Amino acid sequence: MMYHRYKEDFKLEIKEYPFLCKLCKKEKALIEIPSQKIKVCKNCYNNFFENRIKKTIEKYKMILPQDRIGIFLSGGKDSSTLLFVLKKLYPDINLQAIFLNLGIKYYSEKVEILVKTFCENLKVPLFIYNLPEREGYRIDDFIFTYFKNKVCSACGAIKRYLFSKIAKELGLTVIATGHHLDDIVSTMLSLFFQGDFLGIAKLKPVLLPLSPNQVKKSKPLYTTPEKEIFYYAVLNEIPIENFICPHADKSPPKTIKKFLTELEEKNRQIKYQLLSVFTKKLIPLIKSNYKEETFNLCIKCGEITTAGDKICSRCKRIELLKKVDNKILELTKEEFENYIQNLNSDWVLIDLKGKENLLNESTKKLKKFFNPYKTRHIFLTSSQPEIGYLLALKLRKKGFKAYNVKEI
Numbered sequence: 001m002m003y004h005r006y007k008e009d010f011k012l013e014i015k016e017y018p019f020l021c022k023l024c025k026k027e028k029a030l031i032e033i034p035s036q037k038i039k040v041c042k043n044c045y046n047n048f049f050e051n052r053i054k055k056t057i058e059k060y061k062m063i064l065p066q067d068r069i070g071i072f073l074s075g076g077k078d079s080s081t082l083l084f085v086l087k088k089l090y091p092d093i094n095l096q097a098i099f100l101n102l103g104i105k106y107y108s109e110k111v112e113i114l115v116k117t118f119c120e121n122l123k124v125p126l127f128i129y130n131l132p133e134r135e136g137y138r139i140d141d142f143i144f145t146y147f148k149n150k151v152c153s154a155c156g157a158i159k160r161y162l163f164s165k166i167a168k169e170l171g172l173t174v175i176a177t178g179h180h181l182d183d184i185v186s187t188m189l190s191l192f193f194q195g196d197f198l199g200i201a202k203l204k205p206v207l208l209p210l211s212p213n214q215v216k217k218s219k220p221l222y223t224t225p226e227k228e229i230f231y232y233a234v235l236n237e238i239p240i241e242n243f244i245c246p247h248a249d250k251s252p253p254k255t256i257k258k259f260l261t262e263l264e265e266k267n268r269q270i271k272y273q274l275l276s277v278f279t280k281k282l283i284p285l286i287k288s289n290y291k292e293e294t295f296n297l298c299i300k301c302g303e304i305t306t307a308g309d310k311i312c313s314r315c316k317r318i319e320l321l322k323k324v325d326n327k328i329l330e331l332t333k334e335e336f337e338n339y340i341q342n343l344n345s346d347w348v349l350i351d352l353k354g355k356e357n358l359l360n361e362s363t364k365k366l367k368k369f370f371n372p373y374k375t376r377h378i379f380l381t382s383s384q385p386e387i388g389y390l391l392a393l394k395l396r397k398k399g400f401k402a403y404n405v406k407e408i
């Protein structure tokens with residue numbers, strides 16, 4: 001018996017049922033297909049899952065035989081499952097896996113190792129783009145800008161730029177992304193509530209390039225529910241180790257996802273119904289009422305932008321980083337000793353031994369503990385440097401001057 005958890009959202013217990021698979025009626029049933037409410041064997045689950053993706057790919061002509069397809073792996077279940085299924089369905093296509101090491105300490109390295117092993121096992125070539133090495137900054141650096149509480153949004157703009165840049169570098173013709181049914185429908189609803197109808201119109205299964213500068217983007221998991229991806233990943237032993245990015249926050253679509261799941265309990269087809277209303281009714285209506293957005297090429301990097309000043313959001317964010325003169329968040333013991341020599345204000349060194357739980361405390365409790373040191377430089381140290389670093393990040397987001405000191 002196996003038991004898996006994923007981000008507390010999904011649970012799966014795989015056990016042999018005392019009856020046969022509802023589809024082939026030969027093997028013992030092992031798992032339920034959530035959207036169909038039938039219990040089937042492993043083979044039938046895989047066939048059902050893969051065929052739906054194949055149909056979506058063919059219906060929207062997502063992949064053509066001459067294409068060179070790039071998949072950016074995040075280490076999460078969606079992009080990894082997508083790569084696994086494409087390799088299985090089309091063993092002869094030209095697939096390229098890509099990993100962006102964004103320099104998020106104690107996170108990027110771990111995901112990189114996972115992704116490397118996964119691609120080696122699958123025999124898919126992997127291209128690693130190391131942001132700190134290539135461009136001289138890391139996503140963590142945004143903690144020193146006014147983006148400190150929305151690092152995700154700064155990161156999003158940088159990733160979009162990198163998708164385009166790397167696609168050109170590698171000569172890709174398509175980027176396939178792991179967006180699934182739940183992503184699409186919850187984003188559509190969230191944009192609907194915000195009144196962003198143009199945003200909804202962009203949520204198509206295939207996005208054609210707006211300029212020769214871009215490549216086609218396809219979403220082969222467009223009609224696949226998230227829970228079924230999780231089941232497939234567990235069933236096929238696709239690595240889904242769940243490293244959580246320290247900058248990830250609870251975004252509104254997550255609340256909407258929960259709300260959709262509740263609706264689904266009463267109506268199993270609700271997500272498909274909403275997808276159909278949006279794509280068949282609303283998007284055509286939106287398109288007939290809006291004229292195409294005009295865009296320019298960014299004067300700094302050459303990528304597409306809708307900004308009036310012709311400087312894209314990625315380049316604006318990079319400019320912010322250039323203004324930060326001190327990006328020190330972590331020091332070795334030796335560096336720390338030198339650093340305090342040159343400090344002209346008070347500091348405190350806090351050993352986190354026995355206080356590791358602070359990392360998971362509420363903002364209120366954190367502030368209560370650290371407020372006495374509000375005006376000082378706070379140096380944290382722990383036998384597990386990861387804890388000190390993550391806590392320093394958390395405190396920086398709340399306005400404290402926190403650092404992690406390694407090897408004390």
Ligand SMILES: [Zn+2]
Pocket residue numbers: 021022023024025026027040041042043044045
């Ligand atoms: Zn079966």
Ligand SMILES: [Zn+2]
Pocket residue numbers: 298299300301302303311312313314315316
């Ligand atoms: Zn730019």
